[in-house]
Amino acid sequence: MTRRTVRIAMNGVTGRMGYRQHLVRSLLALREQGGLDLGDGTTLWPEPVLVGRREHALRAIAERHGIEQWSTDLAAVLADPSVEIYFDAQVTSAREEAVRQAIAAGKHIYCEKPTGTTTVGALELARLATAAGVKHGVVQDKLFLPGLLKLRRLVEGGFFGRILSVRGEFGYWVFEGDWQSAQRPSWNYRSEDGGGIAADMFPHWEYVMHELFGPVRTVQALTATHIPQRWDEQGKPYDATADDAAYGIFELEGGIVAQINSSWAVRVDRDELVEFQVDGTQGSAVAGLRKCRAQHRSATPKPVWNPDLPATERFRDQWQEVPDNGDFDNGFKAQWELFLRHVALDEPWRWDLLAGARGVQLAELGLKSSAQGRRLEVPELSL
Known part of the structure; x- marks a missing residue:
C-alpha cells in the first residue's frame, strides 16, 4: 500500500x-x-x-x-x-x-x-x-446527517408520491450571556461582524431544499431581533444588531411549498434540534438529525376535530421508524x-462554490424580503 x-x-x-x-x-x-x-x-x-x-x-x-x-x-x-x-x-x-x-x-x-x-x-x-x-x-454537512440520508432514501424511492410541502423547525435558546454563558460566539449577533441567523442558516436550507426537493424559486421571509441586548465572552453587554430569528416561506420548482423557522430564541419541544416534515400524496415523513419516521397513505389515521373531548389517539405512535440499513459516519x-x-x-x-453562492443569494434575498415586506423571485445563478 x-x-x-x-x-x-x-x-x-x-x-x-x-x-x-x-x-x-x-x-x-x-x-x-x-x-x-x-x-x-x-x-x-x-x-x-x-x-x-x-x-x-x-x-x-x-x-x-x-x-x-x-x-x-x-x-x-x-x-x-x-x-x-x-x-x-x-x-x-x-x-x-x-x-x-x-x-x-x-x-x-x-x-x-x-x-x-x-x-x-x-x-x-x-x-x-x-x-x-x-x-x-x-x-x-446536513446532507450527510443520518436523518436526512434516510429522508433522501424515501424521496428517491418514490415513497411520497407527489410532494406537496416541507415544514422545518430549527433552533434552541441561546443564553444571553449574563447569568449563563452563551453557547454561540458574540459575533453571531452583530450584523457588522457578519452575524445573523438568516445569513447563517438560509445557506443550509438552500442546499437541503435544492438537493432533496428542487431549486428555490421564490422567498418570503420575516426576520427579527428578539433579544436586543446580550453579553460577550468577557461578560460585557453589547447591542445585538443582527437577527436572531428568521421565518421563511419558499416556493420550490414543481410547486412544492416549504416553510422553515430558524431561531436562537426558542425553547425546544421537539425530539431533535432540527426537524423537517415532508407531506406528499402517498405518505409523509419527519426527519431530524439522526431519526426519521414515516407514515404511508394506507396507514394514515382519520382525525376528527372535536374541541369538546380530549384526544383519544397518540398521533406520534402511528408513525413507523425508518431503519438505518447501514452505518453513518460523522x-x-x-x-x-x-x-x-x-x-x-x-x-x-457537485457541492462547489457555485452551490455556495446559491446559499448566500438566498440569505441575501431573505433579508431583502424581510426589509421590503414582499415575496421575491430567486434568479438562477451561473458562472
Missing part, C-alpha cells in the same frame, strides 16, 4: 466548528483510521497545517494533537508549494479575501459557508476558482472524504 500525503492549510481551527468538526472529527479521525483508502492501492494521508491569528491558541492545539506545523502568516503558508488544499472556517467577514488569496496561489479550495457576505462576492469566488482550474467545494468527515477523493482521483463532485 502506497501512502500519499496531502497537506491542507486549515484556517479558523481555533473556532468551535473548525476545531471540533473539521480538525478533530474529520481529518484527525481519518489519520486515526490509517488514512483514506483510495481503492487503487493508495492511502491518502491528510497533514494539517494550522493557520490563524492567535499564536498561543494555534500552538496549544498543535501540541495537544501532535501537529507539526502551524503559522500566523497565511501568505507564507499559501506560498508553500507542498500545500495543496486551503480550508477556511474563519468568521464569514474574513473568508472571501482569504479564499481569493488561496485561489491566486493555485490551491484547491474547501470552505465553510456562507462563502461570502454578498452574492456578488460569493459568485466571484466561484468564477475565479473555475478560471484558475482549481478544485473547489463548500461544506454542506457528516463533516464523510464530505471531507468525498472532497479528498475528488482532489486525488477527480471523482465527481
Whole structure:
C-alpha cells in the first residue's frame, strides 16, 4: 500500500466548528483510521497545517494533537508549494479575501459557508476558482446527517408520491450571556461582524431544499431581533444588531411549498434540534438529525376535530421508524472524504462554490424580503 500525503492549510481551527468538526472529527479521525483508502492501492494521508491569528491558541492545539506545523502568516503558508488544499472556517467577514488569496496561489479550495457576505462576492469566488482550474467545494454537512440520508432514501424511492410541502423547525435558546454563558460566539449577533441567523442558516436550507426537493424559486421571509441586548465572552453587554430569528416561506420548482423557522430564541419541544416534515400524496415523513419516521397513505389515521373531548389517539405512535440499513459516519468527515477523493482521483463532485453562492443569494434575498415586506423571485445563478 502506497501512502500519499496531502497537506491542507486549515484556517479558523481555533473556532468551535473548525476545531471540533473539521480538525478533530474529520481529518484527525481519518489519520486515526490509517488514512483514506483510495481503492487503487493508495492511502491518502491528510497533514494539517494550522493557520490563524492567535499564536498561543494555534500552538496549544498543535501540541495537544501532535501537529507539526502551524503559522500566523497565511501568505507564507499559501506560498508553500507542498500545500495543496486551503480550508477556511474563519468568521464569514474574513473568508472571501482569504479564499481569493488561496485561489491566486493555485490551491484547491474547501470552505465553510456562507462563502461570502454578498452574492456578488460569493459568485466571484466561484468564477475565479473555475478560471484558475482549481478544485473547489463548500461544506454542506446536513446532507450527510443520518436523518436526512434516510429522508433522501424515501424521496428517491418514490415513497411520497407527489410532494406537496416541507415544514422545518430549527433552533434552541441561546443564553444571553449574563447569568449563563452563551453557547454561540458574540459575533453571531452583530450584523457588522457578519452575524445573523438568516445569513447563517438560509445557506443550509438552500442546499437541503435544492438537493432533496428542487431549486428555490421564490422567498418570503420575516426576520427579527428578539433579544436586543446580550453579553460577550468577557461578560460585557453589547447591542445585538443582527437577527436572531428568521421565518421563511419558499416556493420550490414543481410547486412544492416549504416553510422553515430558524431561531436562537426558542425553547425546544421537539425530539431533535432540527426537524423537517415532508407531506406528499402517498405518505409523509419527519426527519431530524439522526431519526426519521414515516407514515404511508394506507396507514394514515382519520382525525376528527372535536374541541369538546380530549384526544383519544397518540398521533406520534402511528408513525413507523425508518431503519438505518447501514452505518453513518460523522457528516463533516464523510464530505471531507468525498472532497479528498475528488482532489486525488477527480471523482465527481457537485457541492462547489457555485452551490455556495446559491446559499448566500438566498440569505441575501431573505433579508431583502424581510426589509421590503414582499415575496421575491430567486434568479438562477451561473458562472
